[in-house]
Amino acid sequence: MIRIENLYFKYNDTFGLHDVNLRIESGEVVTLLGPNGSGKTTLLKCIYAILKPKSGCIYLDGKKLDEFTQFELAKTIGGVPQDHYLTFPYKVIDIVVIGRTPYLSIFSSPSRQDYEDAKKVLDDLGILWLAERPYTQVSGGERQLVFISRALMQNPKALLLDEPTMHLDLKNRVKVLNAIKKVAMEKNLTVLMTLHEPNDAIMFSDKIALMKEGRIIDYGHPNAVVNEVNLRKMYEMSFNILRQDNTKVVVYQA
């Protein structure tokens, strides 16, 4: 579904991404794990076509990213960016229906059917009761689900999420990640997300790509790539890895 070959990206004079290669199959949930400034967001923005790579290629469904028009791209990948500055207190349903933009011409508005579809998406994620509330007044976890709903309204083949668990408490973190996993399964969506908590990454992804200083240092099944050596290399700290019921649990040493 997503294929990245020899991708280089440069911020002014420093490298943002260095020879990134990544292959994500259809329906896989892949997590980018790595310290701040390791290039996770940069990589996502290159796939969104918000940043233009210096060299290398990105293919979506076998088609080169350069060949996509903006609304074709929006029909292929739905994104939830890291920061959203709240402005006007739109109702949750109005935010979700905005996801229909790539299917509407500049001078048209969403139809009754679009609003019905938006309600259905909200229902799938268990937040239909929020539909009429201002999105500025719902909790952080609920707002993430609202933005995921909006991305789903684009009917994408892949979902790109930049730190969907940022600022969330444990309960909401699990709730959001569960929701992501559920929609990925039900709609056979490819998911590429960035996370900071290694245990979340192990529990919720099919594959993990470890990033450090703009490079992917390891990529594969969580049990294969998450180990003491890789984690120490990434974070420059010491870790212990425990085993519980066939999954790994990462414990860090303070």
Add this chain to the structure above:
Amino acid sequence: MRLKYFLILISPILIIPIVLGIGRYSIWSFPLTDTAWHILFNIRIPRILLCALAGIALSVAGTSLQATLRNPLVSPSILGLSQGAAFGAALAMVVLPYHPYILPIVAFVFGFLAVSIACLAARIHGEFSTITIILGGVIVGAVFTALLSMIQLIADPYRLAGVVFWALGGFHRASWQSFFICAPGLIIGLPVLFSIRWRLNVLSMGDEEAKLLGANLKRDRLIVIISSTIVCASVIAVTGIIGWIGLIIPHMTRSLIGPDNKYLIPASAAFGASFLLITDTLCRTLFTFEMPISVVTTLIAAPYFIYLLKKVGGGWR
């Protein structure tokens, strides 16, 4: 909400017949005398139509710009439009020969020019961000204010009075002529802003998100800014500067029916028209002389605005 929306939409239609009958000269007689007929047809009707159109234009432009630039403090004058138009009008009055069409056309051109310069100044690497556009507008506005001061300095006292009075704005110059001067810009700009109104929701999500959602950000934003500028400059060119409307009417309407631009644009158009019709009627009837409308709009709107801020955070929190 539906009832509120409906009431706001029909309010100008209810208000127009009432304000038509109010004025210094009582036109109530049957059959209408020649004088009454003249006053009604050549003075009140064009004035009231112009007033309603100005209310629609300034409010719709204000709402559109606030959504596009995602800033509740934006109004047409913050992009340098008013200052540019005021300079253009002063230039026409002081330097150019008098002709009924020259002044509004020069005011329009300079208003449009000011916004264009602001947008060009805001362009960095072929893209402009919301913040640089606003900053560009503030800078260009300051430049035109400085140029206006220079003209005021060299103008002779009689023309200076004209320049100052023009900047105060108002509908006392309203005539069929001014109505027809301002109409073409509105016929071009308003339908565009009305039909693009849902897209404003998308643009207000921010630059990156609007792109992710498949909107052609550069094109869409340019369409909104150009249409708003044409619409406002057309009005300001014949009425002079009418402050506050483009800033407060969007807020007032938003606090009444919510921020969804699909409904907000029509509602703020109707609300702006009603608001200006009522304030202009007060301006021309309250005293034996005519009050400048900016004074009245501000005096009425400011307390209401403060009340809104206290009650609902201005409708955008």
